[in-house]
Amino acid sequence: MSExxxxxxxxxxxxxxxxxxxxxxxxxxxxxxxxxxNGIILQGLxxxxxxxxxxxxxxxxxxxxxxxxxxxxxxxxxxELTVDGDGGEDQERxxxxxxxxxxxxSKGRAVYR
Amino acid sequence: xxxxxxxxxxxxxxxxxxxxxxxxxxxxTLSDNPYCTDPDFAAxxxxxxxxxxxxxxxxxxxxxxxxVFEDQELGMNIPRVxxxxxxxxxxxxxxxxxxxxxxxxxxxxxxxxxKEGIENVLLLVRTESVNQxxxxxxxxxxxxxxxxxxx
Numbered sequence: 672m673s674e675x676x677x678x679x680x681x682x683x684x685x686x687x688x689x690x691x692x693x694x695x696x697x698x699x700x701x702x703x704x705x706x707x708x709n710g711i712i713l714q715g716l717x718x719x720x721x722x723x724x725x726x727x728x729x730x731x732x733x734x735x736x737x738x739x740x741x742x743x744x745x746x747x748x749x750x751e752l753t754v755d756g757d758g759g760e761d762q763e764r765x766x767x768x769x770x771x772x773x774x775x776x777s778k779g780r781a782v783y784r
Numbered sequence: 785x786x787x788x789x790x791x792x793x794x795x796x797x798x799x800x801x802x803x804x805x806x807x808x809x810x811x812x813t814l815s816d817n818p819y820c821t822d823p824d825f826a827a828x829x830x831x832x833x834x835x836x837x838x839x840x841x842x843x844x845x846x847x848x849x850x851x852v853f854e855d856q857e858l859g860m861n862i863p864r865v866x867x868x869x870x871x872x873x874x875x876x877x878x879x880x881x882x883x884x885x886x887x888x889x890x891x892x893x894x895x896x897x898x899k900e901g902i903e904n905v906l907l908l909v910r911t912e913s914v915n916q917x918x919x920x921x922x923x924x925x926x927x928x929x930x931x932x933x934x935x
Contacts (some may be wrong), residue, residue: 676814689805689812691846694892698865706863707931715867716842720813723839731829732819735838739871778869 673754674723678713680748686717712745718752718776722767723755726781729731736782743777750775785905785930786858791868794851794888799844803834809843836878841922844878845911846893848886849926852909858890860907868906870928875920883916891925898932902927905930 679685687693692714695702703711719740728734746752752775756765761783767776803823807813819835826834832909836843853860878884891908898904911924 677807682812686812689808690843691850692842694862694865696866702863704791707933716839716870719870720809720815720837720839720842724810724813724815724817725836727815727817727838729817732817732838735874737871737873737887738838739869741869745866 672756676721676725676752676754678746678748678750678752682717683711683713683748686714686720690714690716692716701763708745710747712747713738713750715738715742718742718746718767722754722765722776722779723781726756726763726765734783736784739779740776741778743774744769756781761772785860785893785907785919787895789855789858789890790892792858794848794855794857796887797848797851799847799884799886801836801844801875801878801880801882801884805843806834806836806840809840810837813837813839823825828843831877831879834880836880838874839872839911840878841872841874841911844884844888844913845888845924848888848911849909851864851875852888852890852907858907860928864933866929866931868929869925870927871925873923875922876915878915880923882921882930884913884921886911886913886921903932905932 684696751770756763763781765779766774820837889910891910895907907928909926913922
């Protein structure tokens, strides 16, 4: 299991700039509430990227053959995530949980070269 | 959402990979991988240049996916949209300076009732991204969910 990964309060803005995904549900609290969400949520692909980078560590990016995730529930600013993988060498199944133990990524699978 | 667009193929979208964008993406996804963040390390590596983290696919596919989101003919209700599932299959590693061309196809549009009995619409999209040498760098399978409401 990874060390807890703290989601900075402003990460969705940084990721929005880095990726181009500035959908208002990621940056505007009132808009997110109107859309039926419990405040702004982190871009799913940001959570996926953080997870992949955690699994990869310092390794050569070429070792990643594929990755699959299901976005099970939203990640909010200041959440704390842990990546729980089975440590498989050729392929690894994993989930990501928040500080309440709720799965934010489920059915994760990475295949390595 | 217009469910008759299954099979629609969008015009290709091209993205040129800049080194600073890789650094910015790595910071925003909490990576300190030396291949992606350390120019001196990368220069001495077998790549010779900074390379992108695998999920940088989200960046070079972004404009291609935005065309789908903004497609008036498809008519997605954007505030109701969330990302359901994502798969990336990787080919060649993406290096700074690469030019990536992405082709986007609507694979299917399905209606699925959730546990609360609300009908969500699932949009299944496939992206195929190749580099300037015609080598595949990534196949993406995107499941986008337009959440229904009980009103």
